[in-house]
Amino acid sequence: MKRYAFFPGCLIPARHPAMEFAIRSTLSKLEVEIVDLEGTSCCPDPIYFKSKDKESWLAVAARNLCLAEDLGLDIFTNCSGCTATLSETYHLLKDEEIRDRVNQRLARIGREYRGTSRVRHIATLVRDEVGYDAVKESVVRPLEGLKVAIHYGCHLLKPSRIMQVDNPDNPQVLERLVEAIGATPVRHANWYLCCGKACQNEDIPNKMMHDLLATVNDEEADLLGMICPTCFGQFDHGQMKIGKLYEEDFSTPPVYYFQLLAFAQGVPYDKLGFERQRFKPVALQRYEQAAAPA
Amino acid sequence: MSADNTDIVRVDFAFKRELAQKIEGNLANFCYQCGACVGDCPATRYSVAFNPREIMLKVLYGLEGELLGESSVLWECTNCYNCHERCPQEVKPVEVIISLKNMLADRGRAPAATDKVIRTFMTSGRTVPDNPAINKQRAKYGLAPLGPVPMEEIHALLEPLEDEGGGS
Numbered sequence: 001m002k003r004y005a006f007f008p009g010c011l012i013p014a015r016h017p018a019m020e021f022a023i024r025s026t027l028s029k030l031e032v033e034i035v036d037l038e039g040t041s042c043c044p045d046p047i048y049f050k051s052k053d054k055e056s057w058l059a060v061a062a063r064n065l066c067l068a069e070d071l072g073l074d075i076f077t078n079c080s081g082c083t084a085t086l087s088e089t090y091h092l093l094k095d096e097e098i099r100d101r102v103n104q105r106l107a108r109i110g111r112e113y114r115g116t117s118r119v120r121h122i123a124t125l126v127r128d129e130v131g132y133d134a135v136k137e138s139v140v141r142p143l144e145g146l147k148v149a150i151h152y153g154c155h156l157l158k159p160s161r162i163m164q165v166d167n168p169d170n171p172q173v174l175e176r177l178v179e180a181i182g183a184t185p186v187r188h189a190n191w192y193l194c195c196g197k198a199c200q201n202e203d204i205p206n207k208m209m210h211d212l213l214a215t216v217n218d219e220e221a222d223l224l225g226m227i228c229p230t231c232f233g234q235f236d237h238g239q240m241k242i243g244k245l246y247e248e249d250f251s252t253p254p255v256y257y258f259q260l261l262a263f264a265q266g267v268p269y270d271k272l273g274f275e276r277q278r279f280k281p282v283a284l285q286r287y288e289q290a291a292a293p294a
Numbered sequence: 295m296s297a298d299n300t301d302i303v304r305v306d307f308a309f310k311r312e313l314a315q316k317i318e319g320n321l322a323n324f325c326y327q328c329g330a331c332v333g334d335c336p337a338t339r340y341s342v343a344f345n346p347r348e349i350m351l352k353v354l355y356g357l358e359g360e361l362l363g364e365s366s367v368l369w370e371c372t373n374c375y376n377c378h379e380r381c382p383q384e385v386k387p388v389e390v391i392i393s394l395k396n397m398l399a400d401r402g403r404a405p406a407a408t409d410k411v412i413r414t415f416m417t418s419g420r421t422v423p424d425n426p427a428i429n430k431q432r433a434k435y436g437l438a439p440l441g442p443v444p445m446e447e448i449h450a451l452l453e454p455l456e457d458e459g460g461g462s
Contacts, residue, residue: 013432013440014422021435041419041443047373048411048421051395052404054317059451098317104455109447158375159386168379194336194374200405201370207340208372273435 002129003033005068005075005117009082010042011229018273019229022262023078023122029138029265030130037067043077043085046155047198050085058098059105061089066106068117075117076125078258080228083163084155086119091162121156123227123257124165127173135180140266141287142182148260149186149221149252150174151212151235153228154194177257178225181264185225189215195234209234209242213250222283224254232256236278253279263287306356312397313353319393322353324383331377331387337370344370346377346387353390362398369395369405416452419443 012019027034042049043061050057065086068075077083093099093115103112120128126135157168166173175185193212196205213235216224224235235254243250259272269288274280314320331346332338338345344367352360361368368391377387398404404412411421418424420443429439 010421013437014420014424014428017428017432017435017437020432020437024437038441039444039447040441041448042415042421044415045411045421048408049415051392052399052408052412053452054392054396055454056452058317060448063447063451092317101455105451105453108450108453154372154374154376159378194372194376196336196372198373199337199370200407201341204337204340204344204370204372208336 001031001033003035003073004125004129005037005071005073006034007037007040007043007064007068007075007077007082007086007119009077009079010045011081011233012078016229016232016256016273018276019078019256019259022256022259022267022272025267026138026258026261026265027122030126030134032125032130035071035073037064037071037075040064040067043079043082046081046084046088055101057085058089058092059102061085062093062102062106062113063109063111065089065117065119066111066113069114073117075119076122077119078122079230080121080153080155081230083119083121087163090115090117090119121165121227123156123173123177126177132176132180135177135261136182139181139261139264141264141290143260143264143284143287144182146183146223146283146287147186147219147221148178148183148223148225149188149216149219150178150191151195151216151224151226151231151254152191153226153231156227174225174227174257177261181261183260186219186221188219188221191215195228195231195238197230197234205234206242206245209238210246210248213239213242213252214248216252217248217250221252223260223281224252225257225260226254227257229256240278251279253277253281253283255281260284303355303357305354306358309356309358310353313390313393316393316396318386318389319396321385322350322387322390325350325354325385325387326383327351328382330380330382331385334376334380336374336376337372341367341370343367346371346391349391349394350385350387353394361394362401362403364403366394366398366403368398416449417445419445419448 160168178185196208199205329347424440
């Protein structure tokens with residue numbers, strides 16, 4: 001069994017525990033052992049904290065990476081923001097001068113960053129270390145006929161020189177993961193657009209979300225699959241807000257990919273926290289009824 | 295251009311030296327104003343004021359007054375990293391903008407939302423603070439309570455190195 005250090009971040013464990021439950025449930029069925037890190041802090045977030053003081057941001061992120069280095073393990077994340085922070089830190093600290101400055105701070109707490117733990121988002125980890133075929137084999141109720149619009153968000157893919165995940169102009173990882181559970185991925189016209197959450201202005205993100213939701217809506221998908229809890233908030237609470245603001249009927253339920261995978265692996269709909277969403281992926285229930293014993 | 299040179303912009307080198315102290319702050323020096331960053335910028339698409347090429351030009355001149363004012367246009371950046379992706383010179387416009395935001399923060403001009411997130415982090419080590427309701431929810435899914443964050447370690451890391459003037 002392959003072992004990886006799990007960096008959970010803030011949003012998923014605190015606001016979306018069902019996503020964390022789904023991660024633990026799905027990885028155990030994919031022969032991946034999760035090693036919990038003790039004493040992790042916020043990654044820290046790549047928007048607010050980084051815009052305040054980038055060197056402190058690097059120091060706190062480097063401490064989080066040190067916790068995995070101590071265990072001799074690579075890290076996986078479950079949030080695109082954490083992935084951005086930790087991947088960028090891993091990349092920037094290859095620069096000797098920056099690493100030296102950060103290590104001067106870490107020395108105050110008896111730590112040293114060495115750069116020995118690689119960082120990957122769970123979607124990439126599953127692609128590279130588990131493989132699409134093994135995901136497919138773990139499925140007990142293939143979601144055939146389920147149309148899943150894809151939202152990548154920004155920080156899983158970009159900057160590609162640092163993230164090294166996929167081609168940001170034509171990524172495949174989420175499409176292939178959706179196909180592996182038997183569903184049909186669809187790419188909507190504004191698939192490339194940012195969710196706007198990190199823009200510190202009211203008007204711009206509203207317009208962006210409106211255009212995003214309009215093209216998601218055009219696809220008449222059963223749900224919108226994604227891998228970032230920040231984007232999720234924009235598409236759940238945010239979708240309701242934008243619908244009211246523009247007086248349009250947007251109602252494509254967002255689902256974090258690993259909840260979808262957990263469902264396809266047989267976890268009951270009622271155990272996956274969907275009741276807490278504003279837009280509930282009720283289209284999934286038909287697969288449960290079909291699989292129920294007579 | 296008038297013959298007496300009154301239209302010539304005087305480069306503010308003090309501003310540029312301060313920016314160069316920030317991590318990746320000096321990358322704008324490689325900008326040749328091609329505009330590749332603009333075509334793919336969602337903030338430019340939806341804002342009348344935001345344009346990363348113009349921001350890089352102002353950085354090259356050191357126009358502090360136009361960049362670091364009370365309601366700076368820089369906060370309209372969506373942090374999508376498209377400009378970083380597109381820039382043929384590896385200027386990383388988004389990182390230059392973040393360095394400029396660090397300068398705004400040094401001047402006490404970070405938006406209230408930023409200060410709020412920082413305050414939460416400084417007390418809890420998280421951006422969503424731990425509380426009993428969260429752990430109750432977690433228990434529903436068989437998840438352990440959130441673990442403690444050793445705040446003395448975090449606070450020790452946040453002190454700037456001694457060679458840093460000011461800091462935030």
